[in-house]
Amino acid sequence: MGGAFDRVTVERERLAVTAVKLAPRLLGAVLVSEIGGARVAVRLTEVEAYEGTADPASHGFRGPTPRTEIMFGPAGFLYCYFTYGMHWCANVVCGVEGRSSAVLMRAGEIVEGADVVAVRRPTAKRAVDYARGPARLASCLALDAAANGLDLCSADSPVRLEYVPSRARPGVRSGPRVGISVATEQPWRFWLPDEPTVSVFKAGGRKRVPPARHTEQP
């Protein structure tokens, strides 16, 4: 049907805005995963904007690489990356092609498939901790290398983004991003107030190491 194509186009257009614009709009939206033979859905409560080539904290800042290639394409695709030798995190690619803007999904509430999530995240003590943190959220939805580049707008896709509004709801909070060591002055972390799934802010992130670059003088 032509209608299905039109709907995908509309959804993708909706995501083709800057990360700072899209990030607060994604709060309350639902990400559905049917990876691994199970259906799990998370309602997003915390996200961060990364403005690609304009943002020193973005993986896309220094231009495309094999890892970040998907970020430089059109909006509405999933960017998954591996970090700290053990975790996966997931982003919604947004903005215009070539700029590599993306929104990191940091936390959410599991609204479907909690039984499956309990198996995927056996160390969680409470349900609010299931998707509290970006690597935990990715783990809940089984997002890893195989999910990188999947289309979030197509009804046929195993991972879909649903209920994204045109405007951010009132009351959205913002503050510095977590875990970065550059561009820390930008308040590009967004979250919903009074949500127990939102992670506590760890000030400053990783400690700044003194300049390791050292040239010996004769």
Next chain:
DNA sequence: AGGACGATTAACT
């Protein structure tokens, strides 16, 4: 070719 460093988490004291 070598090494520093993570958009983190869990398990410690």
Next chain:
DNA sequence: GTTAATCGTCCTC
């Protein structure tokens, strides 16, 4: 509060 785990990526030599 601190720190180990653990490896792909990217920068430097």
